[in-house]
Amino acid sequence: MIQILRDLRGWRRLALAFLAGALGALAMPPFGLLPALAVSLVLATWLADGAAEGPLGRSLLRFALVGWAWGFGYLTAGLWWLGAAFLVEADEFAWALPLGVIGLPAVLGLFYGAGFAAARLVWSPGTGRIAALAVGLAGAEWLRGHLFTGFPWNTLGMALGQNLFLSQSASVIGLYGLTILAVVICAAPATLATGGRPAGRYGPSLAAALLLAGLAGYGALRLPSGADATVAGVRLRLMQPNLPQDAKFRPENRADIVDRYIELSQREPAPGAAVPTHVIWPESAFPFLIQRDPDSLAKVGASIPTGQHLLTGAARAEEPLPGERIRFYNAIMVIEPGGRIADTYDKVHLVPFGEYLPGPLDAALRAVGLRQFVSIPGGFSAGSAAGQRILDVAGLPPVAATICYEAIFPGAVVPSPHAGEAVREPGLILNVTNDAWFGDTPGPRQHLAQARLRAVEEGLPLVRDANTGISAVVDPYGRVTAQLPLNVEDVLDADLPAAIPGRTPYARYGEAPFAALMAGALALALAARRRR
Structure with missing residues (x-):
C-alpha cells in the first residue's frame, strides 16, 4: 500500500494530499483529535517520498505542489466557517463567499507549498525526513503568522496547545515551538513502513511517544495543585448581550441597546457574592459613536455606581487635521461613574477586508462599489504601534488590551518597549471580541482556544468578553475558571486570577527557544542527508 501511495502521480497525488490535509484539521478545536494529524502527516510524508524521485528541480516543484494541496485541504476544512460572515449581509457579500471559503485557503496554502519545498532541500530517506518536514512546516507556519499582516489561525502547534497538560510547554517555547514538536511527533510513525534496521523503523515512533509523554509530564508538574490565587478587591462582571x-x-x-446593556449589567449578584468592581462589555458594543452621543454616554455613566468602572468596546472617531478625512478606530474605552472616558486603546492589528481594505486594493475595490464588512466610511484606521500600551484602570493591575483576533498572535499581546519608553508589566490580558459574524460554528471555539494559549505563554490571566460568546476568565495556566456558553444572554461574575510571579521564559526570550529547536531539527536533517 505504501508503494502505491508513493507511485501516485499528477492529480491523484494532489487529491490525496488535499484529503490528508483536510483530515488533519480534525486535530484543531473543537475536535482535538491528535491522531488525525498523525495520519495526515504520515500520508503527506509518504506522498512526498514519491515526489522526491528524479532531478532536484523537478522534485522541488512536485514537493511544492504536494505541500500546497495538503495546506489547501487543511485550511479549507479548518476555516470553512469563515463563510458565515459573508451571509450576514448576504445581499451584498454572498457572491464573495467562495473567495473566503476556497480562495483564502488556496492562497495561504502557498506557505505550506514553500515549506515542503524547503524540506526537499534537506530530504533523505529514513528518520532525517521527519526533521526536514518539521523544519519546513514550522518555518511555513511562522511565515504565515507574520507576512502580509499575518494570519496564524489554526497553526499546527494548536494540536498540542489546546490540551491543558501539553500546552504548558508554551510557557517556554511558545506556539511555534509547539508547532515543530507537533510535526515531529505526528510525522514520526511514517518510518514504520520504510524498512531498514529496527532502530530506524521503530526508534522515531518510540522517541515521539516519549516526547509526548514528557510534554504531558512537564505540564502535570507545572500545574499547581492548590486553589488559584486571586487579585484582592477585584470582582469582574462580563456582560454577554448575545x-x-x-x-x-x-x-x-x-x-434599546444601551438600556439592554445597562439592565444586564445591573443584575443582582448571586446571594453572598461580592458586588462587581469592574464591568466589561464586548467589542463593537454600540452601532454608533458613544463619545459623540452625550445622552447615551450620560445614561451609561449614570448607571455606573461609585467605585465601579466600565471597560467597553466602542468605535471611536478622531477629529481630522485640515484637508484630512475623519479617522475611525476600533477601541476599548474605560468609562468612570458620571460618563468620563478615562483611558482608551485603539486596535493596532486590523482584520483585512473585515475592518479595512488593503491599501493597494482600496481605491480599485471602492470604485466598483465594494467595501469592508464593517460599515465605517473609509474603514477603520489602525492605532499607532508605538501607542499600543497598557490600559490604566483604577483597581486593576495594568491591563494588556487586545481586540478580536489580536489575541491569536503569539508574542504580540503584551506591548513591547519603544525607544525612551518603559513598559510596565501587565497583570492581565483583556480580550473583547464579537464572534457573532460566525454563528454556532468552530470559529468562536477556535478563537477562545488560541487566546487561552496566550495566557500560558505570558503567565497572565485572560479575561475574554464576547458579544455572543464564548466569554471566559482563564488563569495564567490556561485553566478556564468561569465561562458563559455560546449564544446565551447573561452576565458572568468571577474573581480575577493572579498572574504568575515573574515572567515566563517565553515572555523573556520570545522566539529564541523556537529558533533553537529549528536549528536542532535542521542539524539532524543535514546530518542524516550527509550520512546518505
Whole structure:
C-alpha cells in the first residue's frame, strides 16, 4: 500500500494530499483529535517520498505542489466557517463567499507549498525526513503568522496547545515551538513502513511517544495543585448581550441597546457574592459613536455606581487635521461613574477586508462599489504601534488590551518597549471580541482556544468578553475558571486570577527557544542527508 501511495502521480497525488490535509484539521478545536494529524502527516510524508524521485528541480516543484494541496485541504476544512460572515449581509457579500471559503485557503496554502519545498532541500530517506518536514512546516507556519499582516489561525502547534497538560510547554517555547514538536511527533510513525534496521523503523515512533509523554509530564508538574490565587478587591462582571449582526444592531435602536446593556449589567449578584468592581462589555458594543452621543454616554455613566468602572468596546472617531478625512478606530474605552472616558486603546492589528481594505486594493475595490464588512466610511484606521500600551484602570493591575483576533498572535499581546519608553508589566490580558459574524460554528471555539494559549505563554490571566460568546476568565495556566456558553444572554461574575510571579521564559526570550529547536531539527536533517 505504501508503494502505491508513493507511485501516485499528477492529480491523484494532489487529491490525496488535499484529503490528508483536510483530515488533519480534525486535530484543531473543537475536535482535538491528535491522531488525525498523525495520519495526515504520515500520508503527506509518504506522498512526498514519491515526489522526491528524479532531478532536484523537478522534485522541488512536485514537493511544492504536494505541500500546497495538503495546506489547501487543511485550511479549507479548518476555516470553512469563515463563510458565515459573508451571509450576514448576504445581499451584498454572498457572491464573495467562495473567495473566503476556497480562495483564502488556496492562497495561504502557498506557505505550506514553500515549506515542503524547503524540506526537499534537506530530504533523505529514513528518520532525517521527519526533521526536514518539521523544519519546513514550522518555518511555513511562522511565515504565515507574520507576512502580509499575518494570519496564524489554526497553526499546527494548536494540536498540542489546546490540551491543558501539553500546552504548558508554551510557557517556554511558545506556539511555534509547539508547532515543530507537533510535526515531529505526528510525522514520526511514517518510518514504520520504510524498512531498514529496527532502530530506524521503530526508534522515531518510540522517541515521539516519549516526547509526548514528557510534554504531558512537564505540564502535570507545572500545574499547581492548590486553589488559584486571586487579585484582592477585584470582582469582574462580563456582560454577554448575545446581539446578532442583523437589523437589531442598528443606530436607530441605540436607546434599546444601551438600556439592554445597562439592565444586564445591573443584575443582582448571586446571594453572598461580592458586588462587581469592574464591568466589561464586548467589542463593537454600540452601532454608533458613544463619545459623540452625550445622552447615551450620560445614561451609561449614570448607571455606573461609585467605585465601579466600565471597560467597553466602542468605535471611536478622531477629529481630522485640515484637508484630512475623519479617522475611525476600533477601541476599548474605560468609562468612570458620571460618563468620563478615562483611558482608551485603539486596535493596532486590523482584520483585512473585515475592518479595512488593503491599501493597494482600496481605491480599485471602492470604485466598483465594494467595501469592508464593517460599515465605517473609509474603514477603520489602525492605532499607532508605538501607542499600543497598557490600559490604566483604577483597581486593576495594568491591563494588556487586545481586540478580536489580536489575541491569536503569539508574542504580540503584551506591548513591547519603544525607544525612551518603559513598559510596565501587565497583570492581565483583556480580550473583547464579537464572534457573532460566525454563528454556532468552530470559529468562536477556535478563537477562545488560541487566546487561552496566550495566557500560558505570558503567565497572565485572560479575561475574554464576547458579544455572543464564548466569554471566559482563564488563569495564567490556561485553566478556564468561569465561562458563559455560546449564544446565551447573561452576565458572568468571577474573581480575577493572579498572574504568575515573574515572567515566563517565553515572555523573556520570545522566539529564541523556537529558533533553537529549528536549528536542532535542521542539524539532524543535514546530518542524516550527509550520512546518505
